[in-house]
Each structure stands twice: as structure tokens, then as C-alpha cells.
Amino acid sequence: MTTPSKPVRVRYAPSPTGDFHVGGARTALFNYLFARHHGGQFILRIEDTDQKRYNPQALTWLLDGLRYLELEWDEGPDIGGDFGPYTQTERLELYQKYCHQLIDEGHAYRCFCTPERLAQVRQERQKQGLSGYDRHCRNLSAQESAARADAGESFTVRLKMPLEGDITVTDAIRGDITFQFANLQDAVIMKSDGIPTYHLAVVVDDHHMQISHVIRGDEWVNSLPLHVYLYRALGWEPPVFAHMSLILNPTGKGKMSKREGRAPDGRVLPVFVRTFQELGYLPDALVNYMATVGWSFDDKTEIMTRRELIERFSLERVNTSPSTWNYDKLNHFNGLYIRNLAPDELADRLLPYLHAAGINADRDTIRRIAPAIQERLTVLTDAAEWVDFFFVDELPEFDLNLLVPKKMALADVPPILRAARNILAQAEFTHDALDAALRQGAKAAGLKPGQMFQPIRIAVCGKKVAPPLFNTLEVLGRQTTLKRLDSALARLEK
RNA sequence: GCCCCCGUCGUCUAGAGGACUAGGACACAGCCCUUUCAAGGCUGCGACACGGGUUCGAAUCCCGUCGGGGGCACCA
Numbered sequence A: 001m002t003t004p005s006k007p008v009r010v011r012y013a014p015s016p017t018g019d020f021h022v023g024g025a026r027t028a029l030f031n032y033l034f035a036r037h038h039g040g041q042f043i044l045r046i047e048d049t050d051q052k053r054y055n056p057q058a059l060t061w062l063l064d065g066l067r068y069l070e071l072e073w074d075e076g077p078d079i080g081g082d083f084g085p086y087t088q089t090e091r092l093e094l095y096q097k098y099c100h101q102l103i104d105e106g107h108a109y110r111c112f113c114t115p116e117r118l119a120q121v122r123q124e125r126q127k128q129g130l131s132g133y134d135r136h137c138r139n140l141s142a143q144e145s146a147a148r149a150d151a152g153e154s155f156t157v158r159l160k161m162p163l164e165g166d167i168t169v170t171d172a173i174r175g176d177i178t179f180q181f182a183n184l185q186d187a188v189i190m191k192s193d194g195i196p197t198y199h200l201a202v203v204v205d206d207h208h209m210q211i212s213h214v215i216r217g218d219e220w221v222n223s224l225p226l227h228v229y230l231y232r233a234l235g236w237e238p239p240v241f242a243h244m245s246l247i248l249n250p251t252g253k254g255k256m257s258k259r260e261g262r263a264p265d266g267r268v269l270p271v272f273v274r275t276f277q278e279l280g281y282l283p284d285a286l287v288n289y290m291a292t293v294g295w296s297f298d299d300k301t302e303i304m305t306r307r308e309l310i311e312r313f314s315l316e317r318v319n320t321s322p323s324t325w326n327y328d329k330l331n332h333f334n335g336l337y338i339r340n341l342a343p344d345e346l347a348d349r350l351l352p353y354l355h356a357a358g359i360n361a362d363r364d365t366i367r368r369i370a371p372a373i374q375e376r377l378t379v380l381t382d383a384a385e386w387v388d389f390f391f392v393d394e395l396p397e398f399d400l401n402l403l404v405p406k407k408m409a410l411a412d413v414p415p416i417l418r419a420a421r422n423i424l425a426q427a428e429f430t431h432d433a434l435d436a437a438l439r440q441g442a443k444a445a446g447l448k449p450g451q452m453f454q455p456i457r458i459a460v461c462g463k464k465v466a467p468p469l470f471n472t473l474e475v476l477g478r479q480t481t482l483k484r485l486d487s488a489l490a491r492l493e494k
Numbered sequence B: 001g002c003c004c005c006c007g008u009c010g011u012c013u014a015g016a017g018g019a020c021u022a023g024g025a026c027a028c029a030g031c032c033c034u035u036u037c038a039a040g041g042c043u044g045c046g047a048c049a050c051g052g053g054u055u056c057g058a059a060u061c062c063c064g065u066c067g068g069g070g071g072c073a074c075c076a
Helices: A022-037 A058-069 A092-104 A115-127 A142-150 A198-208 A218-234 A273-279 A283-292 A306-312 A327-339 A343-356 A363-374 A380-391 A410-426 A431-444 A449-461 A469-476 A478-493
Strands: A009-012 A041-044 A108-111 A156-159 A166-171 A175-180 A188-190 A213-217 A240-244
Touching: A009 A022, A009 A213, A022 A041, A022 A058, A022 A213, A022 A240, A022 A273, A022 A283, A022 A306, A058 A273, A058 A283, A092 A108, A092 A156, A092 A188, A092 A198, A092 A218, A108 A142, A156 A218, A166 A218, A166 A240, A175 A218, A188 A198, A198 A218, A213 A218, A218 A240, A273 A380, A283 A306, A283 A327, A343 A363, A343 A380, A363 A380, A363 A469, A410 A431, A410 A449, A410 A478, A431 A449, A431 A469, A449 A469, A449 A478, A469 A478
Parallel strands: A009 A041, A213 A240
Antiparallel strands: A108 A156, A156 A188, A166 A175
């Protein structure tokens, strides 16, 4: 894309009503990438004009989520900026001012209809295949309107939309979109409590904050004519609009759920950024994956660093069709990113998750075992079950039958274990030495390597699926290893 | 019901009239490697929604049908 002539200023403007959803995160990401690509500003604005649905935790979830994803913003409610305040309820006077201006200039009118009447009208019109308001108050005289307002009658303010003709808006992603005014409503722009609706607030703020590009979800296309008309009525130049298609639910129908379901296998299907974090998705992996949902660079590149994403992002290559969230692919990305971590960094990242899982892990042990489990991890929380046995005094009781190698019987196990014990009592506890000694021992005992390794693994780890044996033994150390072998032998002798 | 958007493998996508025998990735299957589990390598399976046009030629342009999504609040 050619660099826009005006300075690029984009915003992510969520409403603090609930948890921070990946759909929103993706919108934030695309705005962020666009801003960084053009060397512009990424602004955070809180659209809290809905007092009823306000959720005090939402802002924390949002800010924490953006920080976790490392989508740093240049201006926002917490850090301020030259165009603040960045919370809409702190800007009410501004909206009032323009609302009055619109009424005075005949672009908007007071509507005294009660919610009851509106509900009734809506119902009646629905039967006729029409929707919305019947414009009952549209032609009240200025005098009557003012008088009733002065008398204290409750009212909302509606935009006086043209009754005929059409309006064409150019969307940077979709191209031209045309709407017939005849199909549009006289939308409420100011509620009876003096708080504007989204439509007025968004236009006023985007203009005052000098937003150059509005990149938002597809659910807003239908209010495009309303917004553009508002810009006209206010005498302002509208920003460039770009509507990105939504993310669809992997299970079932419709846009991606606001609730976290479960896969048929019982696995959690996260939809909140917080949950992705809790499960141990790496921010870079999530960001990379999210960028590929609805955007592509070329026909084969999908693994990209943040820097590359920024370099390569463009609105032109944003897809117009909705796409389904693919957990398998995200997991694949995450595994890839985990495998690319340096062992030290992996250890650092793993530690808090292990502690959260109740494992009394120390940095040094984790650092030593990290390379062995690295390629086995899909998400960071997977590590717990790979390493828990390193950090217990006594192994939880396991099924003794697990000790039995393929095509052998329980009675065959004690001699194998005793042979292993003899070897391990003397062997040097390093990966290669253990490898050599145990292989040789197996051969001497007339066993295949696996037939010797399996019982040792079970005796020492208490489970069938575990990190590679020699790494495990090396980290565990001779003392613990022998102790666990003895303990298994003791149980077998009972 | 009305309005808007969209329609390439199961999924994410490449493709902007001839370069398409339609490319890549995930998933799936098989094989190789292998001390469990992974990871990795190789191979395979698999799509232009349908019907009409336009054109010498259409996945690409137009129309219709069907399908999917979104919207029609004093919510955003």
C-alpha cells in the first residue's frame, strides 16, 4: 500500500463489558500492525457509554491481555496522550456540544417517544416487514421540541437521515459499498440520560483524535452509512474505513463464541486472551497465528516474526471472507515457537507455569531438563506432566504392570531391574555414559535395549510417557534413581 | 422478513483472463527414524458451491440460484 498522506493514527476501541476475546485481540493486532507498518500511532480508547453492561474487571483484562500480546499502545487511558481523555464517559461534554449543533442545524431531532411506544411500533412494523422506528417525532417544530425539553420531558436525540437516495462508501478492504437511505433508520445518537450512543461518540472521538483509518470488525459495516452521514452533517472529513471479516466458531455455527467450550475430547477451547495466556501460549505464536487468520503475505510464508509481520502487513491483503479459528494450527504454531526458544528462555517461561501447577520446581533442574521436553510441548502448561516426578520424594503408586516390556511377563521384571540397578550403581551419570552402559547391559542380559529401558523408565518416572531416559536419569541423579529402582523392586517382591 | 458482506482441499490460505495437471500450511493416512512420547524427513488423500452468460480462452469478469456470515436497540 502506498503510504497515506496524512499521519497514520489508528485505534482499538473496545467496550469494557466483558473478557478480552481473541476476536477483539485480532482487531487490535491488525490495527497495531498497520500503525507500526506506517510508522503511525496505535491508540487505545475505552468506549464505555453503555453504563448497563459495564464490567469493572474488563479494563484490567484488556490491558493485561494487550500487554501479554505485547501490542503496546502509544496513547490510552492509562498513559494519556495529546488527544485525551481516552475514556468516553470523560468526554461527555464534547458529545453534548455536537449533539446540540446537530439539532440546531436540523440534522438531528429530539424524540419523545417512550420505550414502550418504541417497542410496540417495532413489533407492528416487523409484521409489515419493516424494521425500527416510525419517525414519529421527526417533524416536531423546533418550538414544540424545545418547549417539551424545557418542561423536563424525557427525550433521546435521533439523526435525521435523508429519506431517499443512496450513499456509497469505499472500504479499504472491500471496495465500494452502497446503501439506500430508504432502508436506514433515524438512529438514536444521544440517550435520554445524556450519554451518547456509540455512533455519535465514535465519530466525534475519531475526528478529534485525528484517526486516519478505522479498522474494525465486519459487524460495523451496517452502521457505515450512518457514520459517514454523521461526518457529513458535522462537516468533517471521514477517515478511511476498513472492515475485517469476523472469526467463525470452529464448532457449530456463527461467529466465534463468547464462551469457552470444550472439544469432544474434553480439551478447553479458549476464546479469551487470558485463557490462552494461562494455558501457556507464547505471545509471538498467538500473534503470528492471529495474523494469518484473514490475512496472508504470500502463497507460502506463514511463520513470521513480529518485525516481519509489521514489515509485510497491508490492508490490501486482508481477506474479505470470514474464517474459522483453527486450534490445531495454533497449537502447531505454538509448538514451533516453543522449539525455537533458547533453553534458558524456555526454563524462565516454564517456571511460573510449573509453580502454578503446584510443582515445587527449581530453575536449575528445569533448565537442565528443558531441552529434553522442549520438542514435546504444545503449550507451556504441558510441561507439568513431563517433569512432575523430578520434584517429589516418593513417586505416587503406579500400576506394576506398566513395568512389563512388550511380550514379557511381570516375573521377568525383577531380574531386569536388578541388572539395571547394578549398572546404574556404578555408571557415570551423564547422558552418553548412561546410554553406553545401559545398552551394553541390555546386550549382556540378552535383552533388546527397549526391554531394559522400559522398566527403568517406569520405575523412575512412574509413568509410561516421559522425557528421554538418559536425560531423565542424568538430571535425577544416581541417588534418586537407585532409590526408585529399589522401591519398585520392593513393591514387586511383596 | 428487510438490508449489507462473503463463497478455492475438512480448516487457514495463494490465485487479480492464458504461467493451473490449481501452489503452501494445519489436520488426516502410510513409510522412514526411534528407549516411551514427541520432533523431524518422505509419500499420499483432498478444493475452484451450482447454473447461465462474456471471451479464442474463466477459479479469476457479469447475472441468477443455493449456501455461509453480519446487521436491523435509549448495546457496543
